Amino acid sequence: MSSMRTITLNNGVTMPQLGFGVFQVSTEDTYAAVAEALRVGYRSVDTAAAYGNEEPVGRAVADSGVPRDEVFVTTKLWNSDQGYDEALRAFDASTAKLGLDRLDLYLIHWPAPGQDRYVDSWRALGKLYADGRVRAIGVSNFHPEHLERVVEATGEVPALNQVELHPWLQQEELREYNRKHGIATEAWSPLARGGELLADPVVTSIADKHGRTPAQVVLRWHVQLGNVVIPKSVTPARIAENLDVFGFELDDEDMGRIAGLDRGVRTGPDPDRFG
Numbered sequence: 001m002s003s004m005r006t007i008t009l010n011n012g013v014t015m016p017q018l019g020f021g022v023f024q025v026s027t028e029d030t031y032a033a034v035a036e037a038l039r040v041g042y043r044s045v046d047t048a049a050a051y052g053n054e055e056p057v058g059r060a061v062a063d064s065g066v067p068r069d070e071v072f073v074t075t076k077l078w079n080s081d082q083g084y085d086e087a088l089r090a091f092d093a094s095t096a097k098l099g100l101d102r103l104d105l106y107l108i109h110w111p112a113p114g115q116d117r118y119v120d121s122w123r124a125l126g127k128l129y130a131d132g133r134v135r136a137i138g139v140s141n142f143h144p145e146h147l148e149r150v151v152e153a154t155g156e157v158p159a160l161n162q163v164e165l166h167p168w169l170q171q172e173e174l175r176e177y178n179r180k181h182g183i184a185t186e187a188w189s190p191l192a193r194g195g196e197l198l199a200d201p202v203v204t205s206i207a208d209k210h211g212r213t214p215a216q217v218v219l220r221w222h223v224q225l226g227n228v229v230i231p232k233s234v235t236p237a238r239i240a241e242n243l244d245v246f247g248f249e250l251d252d253e254d255m256g257r258i259a260g261l262d263r264g265v266r267t268g269p270d271p272d273r274f275g
Contacts, residue, residue: 004043005246007228009159010182013136015072015105017223018243019044021188021230027053033234034060038071040240046162046230048076048109049094058098073100076109076140077125079275082117087124091133103134107162111139111146112275122150122158129156138162140188141271144177151181162186164268165227167218167261168197175225186228191218193267202261206254213241220245221258 005017020037022030022045030053034045038060047057054075061071075098081090087108095103106125111118118139125137138160139147151157161178165171165187178185191197198204198214207214215231215238222229223245231242250258 003246004041005223007184007226009136009184010157011136011159013104013159015136015228016042016044017228018042018219018245019046019072019074019228019230020239021046021232022053022057023048023051023188023232025051025053025232025234027056029234031056031060033232033239035064036236037239037243038064038066041243042239043070044072044074044230046074047098048078049081049090050076050078050109054094054097058100062099068100072104073098074105074107075103076107077121078109079112079115082108082112082115082121084120084124087121088127091124091128095133102132105136105138105160106134107138107140107160108142110141110269110275111143111271113146113272114275118146119150119153122154122156126154126156136160138183141274143271144174146271147177147181147183157181158183160184160186160228162188162228164189164266165222166190166192166197166267167200167203167221167258168192168263168265169267170259170262172262175227179226184228185226186230187222188230189267190222190227190229190231191215197261200261202257206250206257209254210248210250212248215242216245217250217254218258220248220250221255224250224255
């Protein structure tokens with residue numbers, strides 16, 4: 001496999017461009033999946049309080065034999081823990097489950113605008129960052145208006161915005177907003193859900209052209225766009241396959257054909273309504 005690429009966040013911290021996600025991975029399967037991911041070369045793991053699997057993630061990292069400073073660990077603040085004091089307590093709970101003194105990246109999972117507490121939560125994340133308890137702070141599922149509000153209130157620009165992003169929902173305007181403001185874009189659900197995207201004739205024909213799998217083509221598309229990407233799997237062969245996307249390159253025609261797949265279709269909730 002080719003060497004992992006990294007990106008540099010707006011505070012100078014570097015993180016792997018491709019990481020391992022554990023959304024909807026059971027507690028029972030998480031330890032083995034993360035252990036295998038670290039064994040084959042992943043150096044970034046993305047979890048969340050809401051996933052219920054922070055504890056096995058932490059155990060797998062600790063047992064991996066990989067030095068702690070070589071593994072980039074992300075977790076997220078859930079909607080029910082929004083608010084200043086609540087967010088600080090939730091961070092303590094997450095780090096305890098992970099068995100870590102310091103996180104690499106902590107995100108507000110959703111803006112949950114109906115609660116209207118994400119600015120207070122962002123202030124709490126700012127304190128955690130200032131206190132050296134987390135190397136970088138960011139958000140997830142934030143639209144430009146949410147981003148503008150937290151920056152205006154605090155002066156602190158998120159390092160990263162993790163959003164649903166795949167060829168059917170390419171979020172070009174949001175990606176451009178993030179880019180202009182120095183915010184890294186990270187894709188969750190990078191392959192969409194259900195496998196239908198991977199059967200699309202455009203994707204399969206590009207895969208045949210390069211002698212790669214459809215999943216590798218889509219992940220390579222993300223990488224070439226500059227996205228951070230966090231595919232998930234519990235199958236060892238697929239875990240390794242998803243990492244092996246740095247040894248080939250899509251040409252302009254390939255990129256243009258995938259750009260034409262954008263439908264503006266979400267597989268997950270709308271951030272303006274969820275929470």
